[in-house]
Amino acid sequence: MSKEYQVYVLENAKERRYIGLSEDVDHRLGQHNNGESKWTAKHGPWKLIWTSSRLSLSEARKLENKMKRQKSGIGLQVIMDEYSGSSGS
Numbered sequence: 001m002s003k004e005y006q007v008y009v010l011e012n013a014k015e016r017r018y019i020g021l022s023e024d025v026d027h028r029l030g031q032h033n034n035g036e037s038k039w040t041a042k043h044g045p046w047k048l049i050w051t052s053s054r055l056s057l058s059e060a061r062k063l064e065n066k067m068k069r070q071k072s073g074i075g076l077q078v079i080m081d082e083y084s085g086s087s088g089s
Helices: 025-033 057-070 073-082
Strands: 006-011 017-022 047-052 084-086
Touching: 006 025, 006 057, 017 025, 017 057, 025 047, 057 073, 073 084
Parallel strands: none
Antiparallel strands: 006 017, 006 047, 047 084
């Protein structure tokens, strides 16, 4: 059986967002908030605001890249609505 991944969006108090992918989003969020991820360590704490449904690694990478190209705003929100698995809000 192949592994399943989820794309996720984190947000900090300054409304900066971070988009990533993981097999275990909750564990990965902990790593971001514990300073184990170089970029996010400087900008936390982070809260999970969105996760995708479960995807293959190839699908998750494509979605992550698509979302990163949008940066933020309405385009990102449209993608989030289309691929929604759940939200952290």
